[in-house]
Amino acid sequence: MSEKYDILIVDDNPQNLKVLGAILIEAGYGIHIAQSGEQALKAAETMRPDLILLDIMMPGMDGYEVCRRLKADALTEHVPVIFLTAKIEEEDVVQGLELGAVDYVTKPFNAAILLARVKTHVRLGVHQRLLFEQSNIDALTLLPNRRRFDSVLAAAWRKALHGELPLALVLLDVDYFDSFKDVLGSSEGDDLIRWLAALLDEAVLVSPHFLAHYGGKEFAILLADTGLQAAVEFAETLRLSVLDAEVAHPASPLGAYVTISLGVASLQAQAALDASDLVKAADQQLILAKQHGRNRVYPSP
Ligand SMILES: [Mg+2]
Known part of the structure; x- marks a missing residue:
């Protein structure tokens, strides 16, 4: 062989x-x-x-x-x-x-x-x-795609139903990504998404969570056995990593560099709820992070 x-x-x-x-x-x-x-x-x-x-x-x-x-x-x-x-x-x-x-x-x-x-x-x-x-792999970033994320989330939810520990989810996306592409072109936009994918991939290697490219400019990270406070702290390290990398953004009202917004939610799995409730909750937080000025984790620690 x-x-x-x-x-x-x-x-x-x-x-x-x-x-x-x-x-x-x-x-x-x-x-x-x-x-x-x-x-x-x-x-x-x-x-x-x-x-x-x-x-x-x-x-x-x-x-x-x-x-x-x-x-x-x-x-x-x-x-x-x-x-x-x-x-x-x-x-x-x-x-x-x-x-x-x-x-x-x-x-x-x-x-x-x-x-x-x-x-x-x-x-x-x-x-x-x-x-x-x-x-199940996204061709742009080579990360698990949304379809894979959904099945991993469903399995994690089933597992968490039998335990006491909560599940947390971080949803994040690039601030003013459309303006970035408008100025630099969609090929530069793809490069930015690939760069962010690699940065996130390295971050989840250190703390073993499940990372997926959720689509477009959006990423999802599932954190098993994790409560809200720990998830928020993890999200904040991601926000700072992106900021500290100082990747030029020529059209962001927030400043010269690329930033991300992050929504965080943590739920105790229970029969009355569904795995999609966790996604909805994190998505709601991401919308709030955008509404409250972007470049932030919502809820803020
Ligand atoms: Mg035997």
């Missing part, structure tokens, strides 16, 4: 791990192992394997539950899952496939069949990921 693909093997039986690992290593795959459902979820989220081989019968969290959680998490929903099952009852296999697994192999393993299925699904998975990325 010219490119090395990583496979996560999940089985509570060390002997199975050994046999599977040997077959896959021999075929040129990179191998990671987990011996429980909990370990599997953690490994899947951090290493993003190209494929997961998942035992169904495990003590504690079984393979069905692991699959359900993998598919409910935006970080892992697209990783193909093949079930390892000792049971050949059709009913069980159907249940597994309905949870989003792509295939299954029965124990004891036939190396040739196993490798054929692994190869097929790694290849399909790579194609699917490419398609997925093309429809």
Whole structure:
């Protein structure tokens, strides 16, 4: 294989791990192992394997539950899952496939069949990921687009419903962007949006939040487990970073440089509300930031 693909093997039986690992290593795959459902979820989220081989019968969290959680998490929903099952009852296999697994192999393993299925699904998975990325990445900034943002927000909201921690959202846009383009041209406008995308991308690397290009001159940053005060402070650091960069704006009534306005909202997810309520609340704050003079975070700390 010219490119090395990583496979996560999940089985509570060390002997199975050994046999599977040997077959896959021999075929040129990179191998990671987990011996429980909990370990599997953690490994899947951090290493993003190209494929997961998942035992169904495990003590504690079984393979069905692991699959359900993998598919409910935006970080892992697209990783193909093949079930390892000792049971050949059709009913069980159907249940597994309905949870989003792509295939299954029965124990004891036939190396040739196993490798054929692994190869097929790694290849399909790579194609699917490419398609997925093309429809979820904004071509101008190479950031996740609004469509991707909506699905990440929905997943984060579902997760937050079960917890105590709030979700926060920062919506921001460039002040007087139309005048900027009117004077410098739309190509310079594109450059400015790309520049801002890179600046924001670096800022979210430091504090791991989800950044998306919301469209046009607007960006969204979702902050999990974050209350209003912390979100406002984060937003303020973004505002200052843009200001401190001193990017020339030839037509801003606010001064010589490019500035941004930011709306911040934080909500405790609850059944009576919807994820879109968080967006509406942040959007309302962004409008207020504009109305109160721009180049500010609203509500101001
Ligand atoms: Mg087992």
